[in-house]
Amino acid sequence: MSINKIGNGLAVGVDIGGTNIRSVIVNTNGEIIYSLKVPTLAQQGKEATIKRIIDTIQQVINQSRVNPNKLRGIGICAPGPLNGKTGIISFTPNLPGWKDVPLKKILEDKFAMEVVLENDANAAAWGERNFGVARGVNDLACFTLGTGIGGGIIIDGKIYHGADYGAGEFGHMTVNKDGPRCNCGKYGCLEAYSSATGIKNRIKNRLKKGLKSEFLNLSQESKVDEIKLKSIFEAARQGDKLVADIVEEAINYLGIAISNIANILNPQMVILLGGISNEGEKLLIPLREEIKKRTLYTHYRSLKIIVGELVDMAGVIGVASLIFD
Numbered sequence: 001m002s003i004n005k006i007g008n009g010l011a012v013g014v015d016i017g018g019t020n021i022r023s024v025i026v027n028t029n030g031e032i033i034y035s036l037k038v039p040t041l042a043q044q045g046k047e048a049t050i051k052r053i054i055d056t057i058q059q060v061i062n063q064s065r066v067n068p069n070k071l072r073g074i075g076i077c078a079p080g081p082l083n084g085k086t087g088i089i090s091f092t093p094n095l096p097g098w099k100d101v102p103l104k105k106i107l108e109d110k111f112a113m114e115v116v117l118e119n120d121a122n123a124a125a126w127g128e129r130n131f132g133v134a135r136g137v138n139d140l141a142c143f144t145l146g147t148g149i150g151g152g153i154i155i156d157g158k159i160y161h162g163a164d165y166g167a168g169e170f171g172h173m174t175v176n177k178d179g180p181r182c183n184c185g186k187y188g189c190l191e192a193y194s195s196a197t198g199i200k201n202r203i204k205n206r207l208k209k210g211l212k213s214e215f216l217n218l219s220q221e222s223k224v225d226e227i228k229l230k231s232i233f234e235a236a237r238q239g240d241k242l243v244a245d246i247v248e249e250a251i252n253y254l255g256i257a258i259s260n261i262a263n264i265l266n267p268q269m270v271i272l273l274g275g276i277s278n279e280g281e282k283l284l285i286p287l288r289e290e291i292k293k294r295t296l297y298t299h300y301r302s303l304k305i306i307v308g309e310l311v312d313m314a315g316v317i318g319v320a321s322l323i324f325d
């Protein structure tokens, strides 16, 4: 394990998102030596995005001025579905035109280095487990709460991938059989309630029906996308009728999902990253109540529910450190 191994060496970590590509150089202590962020410009198509990924890796290597001989490999994380074994990204909703892209092979051919490919939520879980809030924790689940909701599972100190690399899709856990439509096309998924997109879609639906917000300037639906989650939570706390129960349900359904995971996997820790987890204790207090209500006493007793500390760097640090393992 990288945390126990004293060694030198560096790895490149890359996080391919729908908006930005982040590329970093990480050492064996999980410290970022150099970091670079460029827009993905996904709408320019697959080939252009792949070229941008390659250019960004080259740039981070050049600009950091690290000794290239010290580089041991490149770790890439992206939202799936992807297969780390075959190195193929099957598709990713935020990158139009991507279908069965053999990204691992493309980058190995280009850079003549080991390349690992990992789902971004698994990578974030691994980052927190090795260098963040979960150091030394062998059984954990990590919820990445952003525009969507991802999940990473670590069992016995190893990332759990499932039969076809698809494990940990926490966002598509059904939490209400009669719930709203999710980005995946199904109904009642956690993501439709507790992701930033889910919360905002529900607000838009209410505006369409003519409901008004007392505290938020939401004259049109288009304004909803600009508004920060923080403001929505604040309005809910002030008692804004338009958003109060949407926020309450976002927390309740997240609690139900965490409780399901806790009852099934009995983890030591559940880590929350991004999105509504930025609310910190204001989220954690009602969330813990909900989880406590629904989780077996024996499972709740030993469970830590905690916000991650590597924030939006958890994925790149985690995936780069896979090179050292």
Ligand SMILES: [Zn+2]
Binding pocket: 171, 172, 173, 182, 183, 184, 185, 186, 189, 191
């Ligand atoms: Zn879904």
